[in-house]
Amino acid sequence: MEQRDSEEPGSRSSEDTDDPQNMSNESDSSEPQEVSSREREPHPGVMLESNTRLNITVKKLHVCGEWKWLQGGEDTCGICRMEFESACNICKFPGDDCPLVVGTCRHAFHRHCIEKWIAAPSNQPRAQCPLCRQDWQVAD
Amino acid sequence: MSNIALNRLQRECKEVVTNSEISETGIMIEILNENLTEIRGHIRGPPDTPYAGGSFDLDIKIPDQYPFSPPNVKFATKIWHPNVSSQTGVICLDILKDQWAASLTLRTVLLSIQALMCTPEPKDPQDAVVAKQYMDKPQVFKSTAEFWTLKFAKGSVPVNVDYQSRVDKLKDMGVREEEAISVLSCNNWDLNRATVYIFS
Numbered sequence: 001m002e003q004r005d006s007e008e009p010g011s012r013s014s015e016d017t018d019d020p021q022n023m024s025n026e027s028d029s030s031e032p033q034e035v036s037s038r039e040r041e042p043h044p045g046v047m048l049e050s051n052t053r054l055n056i057t058v059k060k061l062h063v064c065g066e067w068k069w070l071q072g073g074e075d076t077c078g079i080c081r082m083e084f085e086s087a088c089n090i091c092k093f094p095g096d097d098c099p100l101v102v103g104t105c106r107h108a109f110h111r112h113c114i115e116k117w118i119a120a121p122s123n124q125p126r127a128q129c130p131l132c133r134q135d136w137q138v139a140d
Numbered sequence: 141m142s143n144i145a146l147n148r149l150q151r152e153c154k155e156v157v158t159n160s161e162i163s164e165t166g167i168m169i170e171i172l173n174e175n176l177t178e179i180r181g182h183i184r185g186p187p188d189t190p191y192a193g194g195s196f197d198l199d200i201k202i203p204d205q206y207p208f209s210p211p212n213v214k215f216a217t218k219i220w221h222p223n224v225s226s227q228t229g230v231i232c233l234d235i236l237k238d239q240w241a242a243s244l245t246l247r248t249v250l251l252s253i254q255a256l257m258c259t260p261e262p263k264d265p266q267d268a269v270v271a272k273q274y275m276d277k278p279q280v281f282k283s284t285a286e287f288w289t290l291k292f293a294k295g296s297v298p299v300n301v302d303y304q305s306r307v308d309k310l311k312d313m314g315v316r317e318e319e320a321i322s323v324l325s326c327n328n329w330d331l332n333r334a335t336v337y338i339f340s
Contacts, residue, residue: 078242079207080147080148081148081155081245089147117208117242120208120209122210130242131241
């Protein structure tokens, strides 16, 4: 998300519609990084080039990131019912400690969830995928 | 209860409560205690079965290892069905035993039980007497199951006057209604055999 301040407050809405253009300008000049690295110091702001009569100065900028497991798709873990990107019920935080594990049947689960299921007494001697009941084997 | 069980149950309860399909399928759950170890399930008797119109309650107990172990589910409402004990309500259903999978939920369990009400499995019975009647005397089974639905599950089929009069005769002899129904059902509604069974 980005916020821009203008010298003409009344014309904000027209700025917003200009967004795509402005964004490409920013990435070309790689100015946003400079702005964020100096965020703590008072910064005069960065003037954007403009073909219109608006003079736009970027004073503040919030950068948001998003991550996703590549294998999971939009689904949730069939065992804990949480989104793949949220922590399983054992973990406090999601991440590399508890990655997705995909079986040969292409079903994916949180690592901790499927490990617990494989170890469950009702699932012996041979573990099955909780979704399709095929023999569980981790895909390469 | 472990954290994992509690977390998942909370999501499941939300799922059942918010799922609009529930009003169509007729399954519902009710939470009995705060830590979600005891839950009351409701199943509406499926149409075109002897259970149609009935409202069946189930006791659900959640084990500590849930969802890695199945929930413990039994009928709290008395039901006449080959795969349910007519005495205790215990259910014979593979997914509640060795065919449990961690991906199953309260919702899918209740839907499976509802499906079992539509298609009994007399070859794998929980109640041998009921199963035998189901196979040998399907008409008697049907009317008995309907009678039980009416008596115990607030069913809407008109009362079987013939059955009711035999129950009343046993009641006149001082037998509790529930026991009278049960013993008559187990004896294919033969009043003499039921009387002998109770008083000998």
